[in-house]
Amino acid sequence: MTGLWSGSSGLRGTVGVLVGVLVLWEAAVWLLAPAPIILPPPSRIWIEFLDAPRYFLRHAWFTLSTTLAGFALSVVLGVGLAVAIVNSRFLERIIYTLLVSLNSLPKVALAPLFVIWMGTGVEPKIAIAVMLAIFSIVVDTVLGLRSVDPDAIALARVNHASPLKILVKIRFPNALPSLFVGMKVAISFALVGAIVGEFVAGSAGLGFVILVAQGQFDTPRVFVALVLLGILGTLLFYLVEAVERLTLPWHVSQRAVADRDGHG
Amino acid sequence: MVACVEIRAAGKTYASPRGPVTALEDVTLAIAEGEFVSLLGPSGCGKSTLLKCIAGLEAPSAGTIGVRGTPLAGPPQGLGMVFQRDVLLDWRTILDNVLITAEFQGKPKAALAERARALLDRFGLGDFQDRHPWELSGGMRQRAAICRALLCEPEILLMDEPFGALDAMTRDDLNVELTRIWQAARRTVVFVTHSIAEAVYLSDRVAMMSKGPGRIVEVVAIDLPRPRPLSIRETPEFGRHVAHIRGLFAALGIVKE
Secondary structure, eight states: OOOTTSOHHHHHHHHHHHHHHHHHHHHHHHHHOOOTTTOOOHHHHHHHHHHSHHHHHHHHHHHHHHHHHHHHHHHHHHHHHHHHHHHOHHHIIIIIHHHHHHHHSOHHHHHHHHHHHHOSSSHHHHHHHHHHHHHHHHHHHHHHHHOOOHHHHHHHHHTTOOHHHHIIIIIHHHHHHHHHHHHHHHHHHHHHHHHHHHHHSOSOSHHHHHHHHHHTTOHHHHHHHHHHHHHHHHHHHHHHHHHHHHHOTTSHHHHHHHHHHHHO | OOOSEEEEEEEEEEOOTTSOEEEEEEEEEEEOTTOEEEEEOOTTSSHHHHHHHHTTSSOOSEEEEEETTEEOSSSOSSEEEEOSSOOOOTTSOHHHHHHHHHHHHTOOHHHHHHHHHHHHHHTTOGGGTTSOGGGSOHHHHHHHHHHHHHTTOOSEEEEESTTTTSOHHHHHHHHHHHHHHHHHHOOEEEEEESOHHHHHHHOSEEEEEETTTBEEEEEEEOOOOSSOOGGGGGSHHHHHHHHHHHHHHHHTTSSOO
């Protein structure tokens, strides 16, 4: 994983590429002079942000808190559902089938329904974020809970361990690496869900900012919101990855990273 | 006198997509208290299945298995088990891996921590108790797995090809260590292996098994004196036992001569 956090050389490279793209962009706009409504230069976008930083940060904070709430709820509900699925064939058939059919529906099409049910506050946005994020959590956690060495279960049974102990001491730690895979996908989906919710109805959040700016043909403002969204998404992803590193120092994937960093 | 483990006409038939498969047929064997018995045979002879039945992990589809006079319904009390793979949990230190037996059984961990450390010391792992399994060699990991099985002082120790995945030298080491602790505590041990020499070196009796379906074809008593140093394997008596068993397997068409 060449992430922002895996050493200063990776970070330097990423920043270098970003600066290069910005310089090219600025130069291209200077040379080709497209209409400002089509493509503003990065400097113009920066000025737009400096014009009202509080406004943008307030809306970014709303989107961030919606995303985090939706994500947290998906993890709690998703892990609960996964445990239920793994423990009962009956529940597996029902919940799994329902989840798969729910996931095959385009969530954007469901969003208006949530607004009707829950109003225009933060609740429908969280609900949509959960709907988008929960699937990968459930699927990956189920996989992790299932892929336990049968001998480890035999060992527990020989020692008369209760099903709860088997879950807590073997199945759950064993599922953590897959849970983190699911969470890394889910955190991005939760952000998408929050924005979808803000698009459909609402008066706050970066999605709302984009919608309003679009109505006024204020392209620089749209770009500021997009850049902030990009930063949010990236930071959230690496936040999950950082937590993963702290939680799973024992896992093969983390040991491989440590080895490579150690030698590189 | 009641045998420690008594297997009477036990059979095990599995359902498979291609019809029922008989893994075990008409196995009868009585294992005395404190006896070291090996189940010896080629792969697929049902020796691991038989061990799982004794452990109460699987129920025989015919016959009965009793432990100390009580017919089995699930794993009996006072059982320790060692598998071919060490099954150490990567997220626990070696000490915590050993202590998991106590956690499973609901025994106080603090009281057993001292015993766990002593066990690890005895198996040469004292300096590694705070390491994680992936930092240890295969032999050290299997030693830790044996400590884990011994933690709660099991009366019966079941070992399913525990040294099968180790190199020959590590295997010798562990054979010696196993006889040493067995000599000291005299627990009942049922040991699954496909190595004739290993079975002869360790056992009081060797139950020879054949496959298709799995059954016991012969039980051979090993009257070599104890304690047995590793060099006993070079003695004519040891060679005679090995040759005798190999000859029986050959006569039955299980191994080629």
